[in-house]
Amino acid sequence: MDFQLTEEQEMIRKMSREFSDEVIAPRAKEMEETGEPPYDIISKMAELGLMGIPFPEEYGGSGGDWVSQLLCTEEISRGDVTLGTLLDVTTGIVCQELYVFGTEEQKRQWMVPLAQGKEIGAFGLTEPNAGSDAGATQTTAVLEGDTWVVNGTKQFISNMGYKNSSLVIITARCPQFKREDGKGVINTFVVPKGTSGFTIGMHWDKMGLSSYPTNELVFQDCRIPRDYLLGRDGRGFAQHLQVLETGRIFIGAIAVGLAQACFDASLAYAKQRYQFGQPIYSFQAVSFKLADMAMNIALARLMYLKAAWIKDEGLPHSLEASYAKLFSSEMAERAASDAVQIHGGYGYMTDYAVSRYYKAAKLLQIIEGTSEIQRYVISHNL
Amino acid sequence: MPGINMIVCSKQVPDPEAPPSLFKVDTVANKMVTGPEVKPVISQYDEFALEAALRIKDKLGGKITALSLGNKIVRDVIKKALAVGADDLILLEDEAFDGGDSWSTAHALVAAIKKIGQYDLILCGRQSSDWDAGQIGLGIAEILGIPAVTLVRKVEVTDRKAKVERVIPDGYEKIEVTLPAVITVTSELGALRYATLKGIMAAAKKQPIVWKPADIGLESSQVGAAGRRIKLTKLFQPVKEAKCEVIEGETAAEAGANLAMRLRQAKLL
Ligand SMILES: Cc1cc2nc3c(=O)[nH]c(=O)nc-3n(C[C@H](O)[C@H](O)[C@H](O)COP(=O)(O)OP(=O)(O)OC[C@H]3O[C@@H](n4cnc5c(N)ncnc54)[C@H](O)[C@@H]3O)c2cc1C
Numbered sequence: 001m002d003f004q005l006t007e008e009q010e011m012i013r014k015m016s017r018e019f020s021d022e023v024i025a026p027r028a029k030e031m032e033e034t035g036e037p038p039y040d041i042i043s044k045m046a047e048l049g050l051m052g053i054p055f056p057e058e059y060g061g062s063g064g065d066w067v068s069q070l071l072c073t074e075e076i077s078r079g080d081v082t083l084g085t086l087l088d089v090t091t092g093i094v095c096q097e098l099y100v101f102g103t104e105e106q107k108r109q110w111m112v113p114l115a116q117g118k119e120i121g122a123f124g125l126t127e128p129n130a131g132s133d134a135g136a137t138q139t140t141a142v143l144e145g146d147t148w149v150v151n152g153t154k155q156f157i158s159n160m161g162y163k164n165s166s167l168v169i170i171t172a173r174c175p176q177f178k179r180e181d182g183k184g185v186i187n188t189f190v191v192p193k194g195t196s197g198f199t200i201g202m203h204w205d206k207m208g209l210s211s212y213p214t215n216e217l218v219f220q221d222c223r224i225p226r227d228y229l230l231g232r233d234g235r236g237f238a239q240h241l242q243v244l245e246t247g248r249i250f251i252g253a254i255a256v257g258l259a260q261a262c263f264d265a266s267l268a269y270a271k272q273r274y275q276f277g278q279p280i281y282s283f284q285a286v287s288f289k290l291a292d293m294a295m296n297i298a299l300a301r302l303m304y305l306k307a308a309w310i311k312d313e314g315l316p317h318s319l320e321a322s323y324a325k326l327f328s329s330e331m332a333e334r335a336a337s338d339a340v341q342i343h344g345g346y347g348y349m350t351d352y353a354v355s356r357y358y359k360a361a362k363l364l365q366i367i368e369g370t371s372e373i374q375r376y377v378i379s380h381n382l
Numbered sequence: 383m384p385g386i387n388m389i390v391c392s393k394q395v396p397d398p399e400a401p402p403s404l405f406k407v408d409t410v411a412n413k414m415v416t417g418p419e420v421k422p423v424i425s426q427y428d429e430f431a432l433e434a435a436l437r438i439k440d441k442l443g444g445k446i447t448a449l450s451l452g453n454k455i456v457r458d459v460i461k462k463a464l465a466v467g468a469d470d471l472i473l474l475e476d477e478a479f480d481g482g483d484s485w486s487t488a489h490a491l492v493a494a495i496k497k498i499g500q501y502d503l504i505l506c507g508r509q510s511s512d513w514d515a516g517q518i519g520l521g522i523a524e525i526l527g528i529p530a531v532t533l534v535r536k537v538e539v540t541d542r543k544a545k546v547e548r549v550i551p552d553g554y555e556k557i558e559v560t561l562p563a564v565i566t567v568t569s570e571l572g573a574l575r576y577a578t579l580k581g582i583m584a585a586a587k588k589q590p591i592v593w594k595p596a597d598i599g600l601e602s603s604q605v606g607a608a609g610r611r612i613k614l615t616k617l618f619q620p621v622k623e624a625k626c627e628v629i630e631g632e633t634a635a636e637a638g639a640n641l642a643m644r645l646r647q648a649k650l651l
Contacts, residue, residue, distance in 0.1 A: 008586035010458040011465060015577050022573075049579030062579035 005071075012053070012068045016075035019048065024079030031080060031211040032356050037162055038211065041083065046117025050076070051091050054312075055099055059107055060115030066246070066308045070253040074301070077257030078264075081360040082212035084257060088250035088368075089159045090114055094121030097169055097188070097243045101231030110167055110190060119166035124154035124217055125240060131155075132373050134171070135237060137186060139219065141172035146226045148189060150197070154217040158367075160193070160200055161213025167192045168217060171236055179234045188236035190228045197222030208359030245321040246311065247368040252304030252324030255332035255364045256297060262332070262339035262357050263293045270342055280342070289338045296335065300328040319381050326374035329364035336361035386444035386539055386561075387500045388435045391491055391522070392428035392463055394455050395512040396420045412617040414512075422459050427507025429574035431567040434537050435505050436467050436575065442539060445469045447498060451490055453480045453606075457590070464585035465577035471590040472498070478595050481607030488521030490605045493598035495522065503544060504564045508533055519566035529563045535570035 005013065023041060031038050045051065053069040055061025069091065077084030091114075098111035098121075113119040130136040139152025150172055160168055167190055174185040191198050201216035231239045267290055270281035280286045307320035339354040340347035347354045365371045396405070400420040408415050424432075435446045448463035451474040464471050474494055482490070495501060504523075509516035516532075523530035535554060536547040539561070548555045549568055559565075577585070595605050602608060629644055631637030645651040 006586070007458045007461065008582060011461065011577065011582045011586065012579070014458070014462075015465075015582065019576055047578065048576055053579060062583055064579065064583060 005067075008064065009068050009071060012064065013071040013075060015048070016050070016072040017078075019045075020075045020079035024076065024083060028080040028353065028356065029350075031082065032208075033210075033350075035210040037213065038083075039163065042086070042117070042120075042162075045076075045083070049117075051087065051117035052095060052115030053091075055095065055111075055115050059099060060112035065312045066249070067305060067312055070249060070304060070308045073250055074253040074257040074260070074304075077254040078261045079257075081254060081258055081357075081363075082209050084250070084254035085158065085209070085212055085367075086120070088247055088254065089123060090121045092246045092250040093123050093243050094159075094167075094169055096246055097123070097230065097239065098190075100243065101188075101239050103227075105227075106190065106230065110192075113166065119164055120159050120162045122157055122159035122165060122168040123240070124157045124160075124168045124170040125244075126155050126157070128153060128155050132370055135186065137171050137173055139170065139172040141174050141187060141189060143174070143176060143226065147223045148226060148228065150189065150191065150219040150222040150224065152219050153201075154219075156204065157215050157217050158212065160217060161203055161215045165193055169230060169240075170217075170219075171240055177234070185234045186237040187233060188230045188240055189224060190230055191219070191222065191224055195222055195224060207362070208356065209363060244368060245318055248321040248325035248374075249304055249307045249311065249317075251364055251368050252300065252307065252321075252328040255325075255328035255361075256300045256304060258357055258360060258364070259293065259297045259300065259328070259332040259335040262335040262354060262361075263290065263297060265352075265354050265357075266290060266293070266339045266342040269346075273344075286342055289342060293335050293338060296331045300324070300331050303327055319378060322369075322374045322377045322381075325368065326371055326378070329361075330371060332364055333361040386438065386442055386502045388438065388444060388446045388503045388505060389495055389498060389501050390428070390432050390435050390446060390448050390463070390468065391504070391506045391518060392432060392448050392450050392460070393425045393507075393510050394422045394450065394452050394459055395425045395510060397423045398426070398511045407617055407619050409616075409618055412614050414617070422456050423511075424459060424462060425507055425511045427509060427511065427567060427569065429507075430569055430571045431505040431507050431565075432463060432466065432468065433574040434534070434565070434567050434571055435503070438503070438537065438539050439467065447472060449491065449494055449498075450474070451479050451482075451487055451494075453477050460590070461585045461588075462577060464588055464590075465581040466575055467581060471588070473590045473592045474595075474598065475592050476594045476602075476605075478602040478608070479606045481610070482605060483610045483612040484515050484517035484521055485611040486605055486609030488518050488525060489609065490595070490598065490600060491518065492522055492525045493600055494593060495526070497593070497598050502542075502561045503537075503539065504562070506564065506566045508566045508568045516566070519564050523564040526562075526564075529559050530565070531557055531559050531563065532566045533568045534565045535568055537565060537567075537571075 049062045052061035053064040054066045057063050073084050073087050095114045114121045125134050141148045141150045171186050174187050177185040197220050199218045201218045204214045270286050271279050273280050304324040307317050307324045310317040336358040340358050343354050346352050396416045404417050404420050406415050446468040447470040448468040449472050455473050455475050506519035520530050531546050533549045534546045535549050538545045542561050544559050546557050548557050595602050629641045631640045
């Protein structure tokens with residue numbers, strides 16, 4: 001048993017923390033107000049190598065581990081959640097899916113620029129009629145000669161609305177085929193931006209994370225070459241669920257970063273705000289909230305780090321990933337609500353960061369499998 | 383001038399950004415004590431010195447050796463120097479180095495610099511973020527018998543000379559100094575760059591060179607607390623007192639006059 005981070009992990013955490021405090025946090029309010037993605041910060045993150053920590057250098061990464069990538073994600077998210085979710089989707093999910101299931105050719109062509117952070121990747125699982133029930137996908141891919149013809153709509157897709165987004169990995173049903181076990185086939189495909197028949201449709205306005213693009217993707221007789229199929233024929237859905245487990249650990253780390261930001265702001269405020277002639281921290285009703293917050297953050301951090309560590313060991317971690325996602329995201333929502341409460345009326349004003357944290361926290365209970373779906377996953381693994 | 387050799391002196395200090403309440407004074411030992419919550423960092427001015435060296439290396443190439451003296455130097459803190467681009471890291475690390483003054487520290491650093499042998503430019507922070515004495519750079523220059531320029535905000539190296547800008551109260555001076563020389567760097571130079579992942583991965587794999595007093599030809603009695611020439615006689619936290627006095631008067635004008643009288647009485651007017 002050893003809870004000590006390695007030198008490398010500690011250095012990555014420190015650097016990410018400094019970068020987050022000095023570069024990201026001071027810009028977070030402006031990003032939320034303008035809805036403009038911070039391209040300068042994103043390209044700086046790419047230069048530092050933050051988008052591909054766990055992948056080998058020959059594939060554009062840094063040859064580190066998932067623990068480091070997630071420590072980095074926590075720190076970045078403490079500055080601003082949108083940059084944490086960017087890392088989640090592009091590094092945790094898309095890059096990893098290409099790395100684990102892609103052919104050598106696919107890795108060279110698509111993964112390398114993503115791991116280097118030069119381009120951004122998206123994944124499209126959710127549809128208007130397939131949310132939590134992601135297997136109910138109605139998008140189809142039909143093989144005509146050497147071409148797949150894709151038709152359908154993907155809903156609420158992150159990351160595709162950036163200027164430098166390059167591709168989306170989608171799931172689609174292949175009605176021509178049946179698996180050996182008689183079940184219908186869902187495959188995953190890579191669709192590069194700019195492919196004819198693929199349009200980035202409406203941009204959603206959200207209650208929070210306004211600088212983080214969320215779009216509808218429309219595929220109308222969109223033709224892609226046969227070898228844009230990713231991974232094994234017939235196993236696309238299972239492959240995708242496998243990498244989504246990593247996405248859940250990311251949400252765990254993002255939620256811890258967000259909760260830490262809530263805590264830091266609230267502790268400072270509670271010690272400096274006077275009412276009834278004393279700092280409000282001297283009222284137990286306030287300080288106990290902070291005690292709970294501190295404890296829950298520490299516990300949530302242990303859980304996401306354990307899940308990441310198991311992943312680095314190459315062992316199964318479905319349960320731990322769901323524990324981390326569920327516990328951290330619910331914890332962060334409570335922390336954000338208490339943070340606004342501790343700030344009183346000021347906390348409701350957009351001048352105060354906690355108002356932004358409160359809006360961000362809600363999302364973490366929904367994406368990458370809702371809290372209900374996490375409980376479903378956990379209860380079915382017991 | 384290709385192949386310029388630079389030595390950057392960098393010191394580990396308790397994070398000066400930590401809340402003041404975590405810094406306590408041990409009045410018996412005349413020492414500052416900090417709890418485990420105060421994490422060590424590289425002294426900020428030394429980070430600027432490192433950045434100055436890196437900018438020279440960006441342009442001209444060359445070699446940067448980071449040199450640090452202390453005891454229990456935390457590896458993931460000090461290795462930041464390697465992660466941002468220093469080529470070597472040498473630690474003068476031993477219990478005996480603890481508790482030194484500027485005199486004993488400068489002497490030990492010079493002994494190490496002589497052992498390193500080759501140097502064109504020695505860069506230090508203008509002062510440390512903990513004791514603020516500001517003597518090390520000048521001490522090194524004096525003992526080595528080479529020139530020093532303080533408060534440097536910009537430095538360029540050409541043809542065995544350094545062209546530097548030195549900060550003065552309402553502007554800056556342009557100075558040329560022959561090499562080898564010592565320069566002490568100030569905050570106007572700009573912050574140290576972030577370490578890249580690549581730099582961190584390489585730094586984690588690299589081990590610092592550790593020298594004990596004997597390795598630099600010194601006795602334990604010549605370094606650290608034993609080698610001090612300056613004695614700190616009293617270290618204490620001044621008690622700040624605030625008193626509030628309300629000056630009254632029948633009318634606002636009278637209150638104003640009373641206030642003026644009171645201020646004069648207190649010799650503030
Ligand atoms: C900002 C944002 C970004 C997103 N980014 C992406 C992306 O990049 N790619 C992508 O594919 N998707 C993305 N999504 C979609 C997200 O993953 C889905 O919204 C989520 O999975 C829930 O699906 P739904 O919205 O259709 O809700 P529904 O599935 O309709 O759920 C509605 C409610 O019913 C509950 N529920 C549903 N089924 C069950 C059940 N069996 N048992 C108990 N309760 C149940 C849910 O928990 C929820 O409370 C994003 C969503 C948002 C808001």
